[in-house]
Amino acid sequence: MGELIMLFVGAALVNNFLLSRFLGICPFLGVTRELKSALSMGGAVTFVMLVTGLVVWPLQHYVLDPLGLGFLQTVAFILIIAVLVQLLEMFIRKMSPALYEAFGIYLPLITTNCAILGLALLVVGEGFTLAQTLIFALGSAAGYTLAMLMMAGIRQEMEFADVPQAFQGTAISLLIAGLMALAFLGFGGLNVA
Amino acid sequence: MVSSMVTAGAVMGVIGVLFSIGLFYAARAFHVEEDERVELLTNMLPGANCGACGFSGCSGLAQALAAGRAQPTQCSVANSEQLAKIAEFLGVEAGPVERQVARVMCGGTSAKATQLAGYVGLEDCRAAHLIASGPKGCTYGCLGLGTCVQECPFDAMVLGPDGLPVVDESVCTGCGICVQVCPRGIMQLVSPEAPLTVRCVSPMAGKQVRAVCQAGCIACKICERVCDQDAIHVIDNLARVNEELCNGCGACVEKCPTHCLELTDGQVRVLEAV
Numbered sequence: 001m002g003e004l005i006m007l008f009v010g011a012a013l014v015n016n017f018l019l020s021r022f023l024g025i026c027p028f029l030g031v032t033r034e035l036k037s038a039l040s041m042g043g044a045v046t047f048v049m050l051v052t053g054l055v056v057w058p059l060q061h062y063v064l065d066p067l068g069l070g071f072l073q074t075v076a077f078i079l080i081i082a083v084l085v086q087l088l089e090m091f092i093r094k095m096s097p098a099l100y101e102a103f104g105i106y107l108p109l110i111t112t113n114c115a116i117l118g119l120a121l122l123v124v125g126e127g128f129t130l131a132q133t134l135i136f137a138l139g140s141a142a143g144y145t146l147a148m149l150m151m152a153g154i155r156q157e158m159e160f161a162d163v164p165q166a167f168q169g170t171a172i173s174l175l176i177a178g179l180m181a182l183a184f185l186g187f188g189g190l191n192v193a
Numbered sequence: 194m195v196s197s198m199v200t201a202g203a204v205m206g207v208i209g210v211l212f213s214i215g216l217f218y219a220a221r222a223f224h225v226e227e228d229e230r231v232e233l234l235t236n237m238l239p240g241a242n243c244g245a246c247g248f249s250g251c252s253g254l255a256q257a258l259a260a261g262r263a264q265p266t267q268c269s270v271a272n273s274e275q276l277a278k279i280a281e282f283l284g285v286e287a288g289p290v291e292r293q294v295a296r297v298m299c300g301g302t303s304a305k306a307t308q309l310a311g312y313v314g315l316e317d318c319r320a321a322h323l324i325a326s327g328p329k330g331c332t333y334g335c336l337g338l339g340t341c342v343q344e345c346p347f348d349a350m351v352l353g354p355d356g357l358p359v360v361d362e363s364v365c366t367g368c369g370i371c372v373q374v375c376p377r378g379i380m381q382l383v384s385p386e387a388p389l390t391v392r393c394v395s396p397m398a399g400k401q402v403r404a405v406c407q408a409g410c411i412a413c414k415i416c417e418r419v420c421d422q423d424a425i426h427v428i429d430n431l432a433r434v435n436e437e438l439c440n441g442c443g444a445c446v447e448k449c450p451t452h453c454l455e456l457t458d459g460q461v462r463v464l465e466a467v
Binding site: 072 | 197200201204205208209212215216219220223224225
């Protein structure tokens, strides 16, 4: 049990997908203009990460490994992610057209989001059990959502700040992202798996 | 080897088929009713996706049209026939369409304009303009790196051998993208029927203009004096034409000492195939 908690914390903070592994940066800058859409993006990524983990694991261990088809990993995983994102897109479009508009291009872009493929490859690469996979996916998704929310919170405050002209827009966002990544380096001292 | 290729194909095939069946049912369950006019309208629009209308491409404008938030004439690319069709489809008046074309308001060819320095860098006028207003002596003149040519979505522009861009007015749709990207404000949208063009935008005094360019307007006011229609006036060191009064007689063009005036005669200028 303790090991699983450490796995969760490790995935969420120490090896945060956005701020330590630097995967999936695209929506990190694109959809963090306001808290609400950042939270929704976190939710969408959480769903895709969880289901990807849960589908990829049996696929790898019960289909690809026994047949000696390890080389199909990337193609098969991308296929699964694409299908899941498609499903998610239909669902969001039906349930919340406003959210669908807010996500814009970033929703289909989850398909090519390296955070998701990264998770799938890490899960099989580290040789996790199914329970570990679940916890790892949950932790990673929580860390992702946390970083998104922090970024969105800071950027909302930045709206009222007097940013020098040369730094306005993307420049200041990249600076913030860099400083946050530095801060997250501090979690390295937690020394978990 | 062959057998693993077969199993690989089979496994991917099975996964693909399973997923597509799943998606098929999901698509049914989450089906969203859409305004079917949007797709029809998208097909009726020119499909240039240039964004000149202010929407995200043709489908964006189609959505706005269907919702009544836009007018067909906002599309500057479609010709009057296409616009009439769209207007009829929507049951609205198309209104008059004023065709516009982009014109190069600078005559400072590489032979006529002084070059202060060489420019080695990004082949983009916007970048060159940022460095001390570019390598040209005239800080208002065309930089000649062809950013407008690159950005033109309709291939209506080429960079001429004299270092100035040339517009093919039969292809130009007046979308205004070149006007937006030019850091010098040299591209301007005008009616193709406008008879007279002043090919200079420099508001500098005559002496300063002459120091850097042989083709600029030096505000000598000869055009003002020879015009019997009172159609051309030098305001802020630059000749300006009142298009309503100008009859295109060409008296000023003949007398202009720097030849910065150009008679277009209402002719649509077409480029020879390059």
